[in-house]
Amino acid sequence: MRTNQAMSKAAGLDGSLNYETFPVLDRHLADPEPSMDKAPPLPSFEFSTEGLPRSDQFDAWRNSFAPMLELTPFDDTATDFRGRQKLWDLGSLIFAQIKTDRLAFASLPGHVRREPVDHWVLTLLQTGTIRTETPRNAFKAAAGDVQVHSLGRDFSGETSRSEMLMLFVPRDFSTETAATLSAAEFSTLATGMGRLFSDYLIGVANRLPTLTMADLPGLAAATRAMILACVSPSADHIEAAEGPIATILLERARQFVQSRLLDPKLECESVRRELGISRTRLYNLFEPFGGVMHYIQHRRLISAYSALSDPNDRRLIFEIAEQRGFSDGAEFSRAFKRAFGYSPSEVRKRGGGGIPNRPARNDEDCPSEERLGLLLRRLQG
Known part of the structure; x- marks a missing residue:
C-alpha cells in the first residue's frame, strides 16, 4: 500500500x-x-561570447569561470571561440547549461584564490568528452556520463567541444550529502543509478522554465534524495527517492x-x-x-x-x-x-489556435561574464 x-x-x-x-x-x-x-517562472541568466570581438571572446569566457577554474585555449585566441552559458539561481543550489569549444582547465592554486569557492560540481556531459587528472587518479567521461568534481581540491584536465549540464552543490547543503559526495569526488557515476541521475538532471533542465520560487524547497529536497540514492545507493536511499x-x-x-x-x-x-x-x-x-x-x-x-x-x-x-x-x-x-x-x-x-502552450517566459537576461562568479560566491554563504 x-x-x-x-x-x-x-x-x-x-x-x-x-x-x-x-x-x-x-x-x-x-x-x-x-x-x-x-x-512568474524563475529568472535565468545568460552569457555568450557571440558578438564579441574575436580577440576578446576567449578572455571573456575565461573571466566568467575565473572564480572556480583557470581556463587555457588550445587554439589561437584570434580565431572564434564559442561559449554559451545559462544559469539558474536555485537558492541552495546553482544549475548551469554550458556549451563550449575545446579548452583545458585547472583548479585554482590556494594562494591565488582571492574569493575562493569550494563546492562540488556534478557534471552531465551531453556531447563531447572530458578528461580529468588529480594527484591520485585520472578518469574520463563521455556523453551520458556524470562526473563529480570538488572545486576545493587540485585537478586539471581538458574538454573537447561539448555541451553539459552542471549542478553546483555547496558543502553545507546537508550532512549526508557532504559525506556522500566526499566519498565520490573525482569519479564518474558509471552505474545504472548514475544513469538515472543523468535523466534526473535532464528532467530538471527541461522543467526549470516552468518552476517558481515556491517550488525551490521541493526541488532541493528531491535533488538531495537523488544524490543520496544515485551516488551512494542503498535500500533506504532509493526508497526515500521514490518520488x-x-x-x-x-x-x-x-x-x-x-x-x-x-x-x-x-x-x-x-x-x-x-x-x-x-x-x-x-x-x-x-x-x-x-x-x-x-x-x-x-x-x-x-x-x-x-x-x-x-x-x-x-x-x-x-x-x-x-x-x-x-x-x-x-x-x-x-x-x-x-x-x-x-x-x-x-x-x-x-482554424488555427492550437492547444495553448505555457505563457512565454519573461527571462531576466543578464549577459554578464561575472554572473557565474557572483552566484558561486553567494552559494558559499
Whole structure:
C-alpha cells in the first residue's frame, strides 16, 4: 500500500508534491485554457561570447569561470571561440547549461584564490568528452556520463567541444550529502543509478522554465534524495527517492509514447519493456492518469487537435482520427469532446489556435561574464 501511495504522488520532484502543483507529462496541454494566475517562472541568466570581438571572446569566457577554474585555449585566441552559458539561481543550489569549444582547465592554486569557492560540481556531459587528472587518479567521461568534481581540491584536465549540464552543490547543503559526495569526488557515476541521475538532471533542465520560487524547497529536497540514492545507493536511499525516480520513469514513458504515437502496435507491454519495470509498477505509475492506454489515447487526441487546428492540414477528420488509432469516427468525436469540450469539426472550423502552450517566459537576461562568479560566491554563504 505504501508503494502505491508513493507512486501516486510521483508527479512531483519530491514525494510530497502532487501533479496539481508540479506539471508532469505535459498535463497543461489537456487544459484548453491556460491559467492566468500562475506565478512568474524563475529568472535565468545568460552569457555568450557571440558578438564579441574575436580577440576578446576567449578572455571573456575565461573571466566568467575565473572564480572556480583557470581556463587555457588550445587554439589561437584570434580565431572564434564559442561559449554559451545559462544559469539558474536555485537558492541552495546553482544549475548551469554550458556549451563550449575545446579548452583545458585547472583548479585554482590556494594562494591565488582571492574569493575562493569550494563546492562540488556534478557534471552531465551531453556531447563531447572530458578528461580529468588529480594527484591520485585520472578518469574520463563521455556523453551520458556524470562526473563529480570538488572545486576545493587540485585537478586539471581538458574538454573537447561539448555541451553539459552542471549542478553546483555547496558543502553545507546537508550532512549526508557532504559525506556522500566526499566519498565520490573525482569519479564518474558509471552505474545504472548514475544513469538515472543523468535523466534526473535532464528532467530538471527541461522543467526549470516552468518552476517558481515556491517550488525551490521541493526541488532541493528531491535533488538531495537523488544524490543520496544515485551516488551512494542503498535500500533506504532509493526508497526515500521514490518520488523523483517515478518522475524520471514517467518522463521516459512520455518520450517513448510520443516517439511511437502513430504506431498501431503501441500498447502497455511495449511501454513496460521500454522502462524495464514490472507490470505492477507500471500500473501504479500510471494510475493517476487513468492507466497507460488512457494516457496514450489522450496523447493521440492532443496530436489530433494539433492537426485539426493546422490550416495547412486539410485531410478529412476521419483520416486524422484513423492515423491515431480511431477506426470509429463517432467514437473519436465523443472522446475528443470529452477531452476538450468541443467537437473535432468545431476545431477545424475555427482554424488555427492550437492547444495553448505555457505563457512565454519573461527571462531576466543578464549577459554578464561575472554572473557565474557572483552566484558561486553567494552559494558559499
